[in-house]
Amino acid sequence: MRPASVVVQPAAGSRRTVRFNKRSIATSLLFGLNAAVMPLKAYISEPLPWALENRHDWITDCGVNQTACTNALLAFGYNYSQRILPGRSVTFGPGYDITRTAVSLNQGDTTSFLVQMPVSQYYSIDLRRDALALGAGRLPDNAFSGVFVSVFLGFPMAYTTLWSINASASSVDIYVSSQLPLFSPIYGATKFGGRVLVTLYILWLMWVRYYRAYLHLKRNLLDYGLQNGATSFEIILGDPTSIILVNPLVAAAFLLDTVSSVDYLSRCMVRVCQVNDLVVFGLATLYLSRTLWFAYAGLGVASALLKKVKTVRFAALDTTTTALAVSVLAGPLTYLQSRTMVCIDLYFWAGTGIVRVPNNTIETAFMCVIYISTIALLPIAVGIAYPLLRPPRNVRSLSTTATLAVTQDLKKRCILALATTSLCRRRRVAPTTSTSSFVDGGTFHVLAHQYPMYRNYLCMSQKSADCHVLCTSVGQPQRRVCLTLLFFTDLPVVPAMEPAAVGTIQGDVFGAHVIHQGRRASPWVQ
Structure with a gap:
């Protein structure tokens, strides 16, 4: 693993600037709203509670x-x-x-x-x-x-x-x-009210567990930067859906909604x-596609059980x-x-x-x-059969392309492509998958590929929730850093010895791995 580095200060007279990628904001909000309105999608087939129903008693x-x-x-x-x-x-x-x-x-x-x-x-x-x-x-x-x-x-x-x-x-x-x-109008109104409450809870959950972490990241980048002397940072937001999928209350709410319908x-x-x-x-x-929440609930229960058993290999499934x-x-x-x-x-x-x-x-x-x-x-x-049919490769033997595949899933590739593909020929951006010299971070996913128990949620891959930061110096793209939320990790956390915007993972494949957390209890790890 990469050793911790001290913060490299920008050149004299330079100030760090941090901005959010606008296209990634739109994409992230689109994915988030899609998850939030999922309870209300039942009304594609069901009548709204105030609609007159032509049913016989x-x-x-x-x-x-x-x-x-x-x-x-x-x-x-x-x-x-x-x-x-x-x-x-x-x-x-x-x-x-x-x-x-x-x-x-x-x-x-x-x-x-x-x-x-x-x-x-x-x-x-x-x-x-x-x-x-x-x-x-x-x-x-x-x-x-x-x-x-x-x-x-x-x-x-x-x-x-x-x-x-x-x-x-x-x-x-x-x-x-x-x-x-024919059911009572009160029954329909109660069901509608419950679905609205679940939608509001999902929106609140995305803000508290996900979007608020980006404000923290922006503040830390302004104060500490990253270990590369860059002066300009562009934050590419990820997909907050993973935060919702692993929440047991949301899964229970969808289960209750299904049996009530x-x-x-x-x-x-x-x-x-x-x-x-x-x-x-x-x-x-x-309409039956709503049953996908049964699959997520099953994966959540399986994650909790397999974390205790610790003897069954399981391939984390891409949520998309x-x-x-x-x-x-x-x-x-x-x-x-x-x-x-x-x-x-x-x-x-x-x-x-x-x-x-x-x-x-x-x-x-x-x-x-x-x-x-x-x-x-x-x-x-x-998830159980896949490792039996295709055993995982050793993390040290992974090629650059394979390493990128480990740190990115299908949805993350789409998000990065939408955020970084140039719409103007004069604008040049960092390539998303070309060479490893432009890519850093993602250490947790490479480590979890070899040690799945380091995942907090063993059965589901949360790569699409990762944040990517484009680090620029002297007007040219220098590096794209992949950051993962601590929420998805199951590793010991200790404060970093040196001031840092985000956490780093220390240790090697033969010893214990520890997250050295960034300043202000940073929720991100590089």
């Missing part, structure tokens, strides 16, 4: 007379299924979704017939029995119909109707009509379990890649579950076998646990 009707309720639900589905346009297989309104799926018959008396049936992983006891009878030929083609109620901890969240219409001698069209109950989650399940209308499938996948992967795969993964017999049986057992429910009802609480666990465990499995 099925909870009251079905609580009085279930037979009349079943007939009314079937009649509603029959009538609104006429709205499916020719060549389409889906129609939906403010409080209902209806899909049509062609299913081949003559499958024999086997549960494999359920793989063809739509949303079969959510069937009640009665509906699964009738579906198997239809597939075995014991039930006439046009005689299949039924209603099941999806409840969450005993409270109705959706009413789903299925019926068949004979399409040919060897197939039937299965219609699925999902209708949502099981009604709309049920709608998405109906839409995503069909692929005839890819536009509807895509919109449902967009994880978000993109979960957002894109949430819909296809859900569809795949509806076409996999093991998953169909597992969800059926969770909905009807763990607790006693009526034969026309499923309890979705345990089904939600399975679904959330699936999303949460996938990135954990990737």
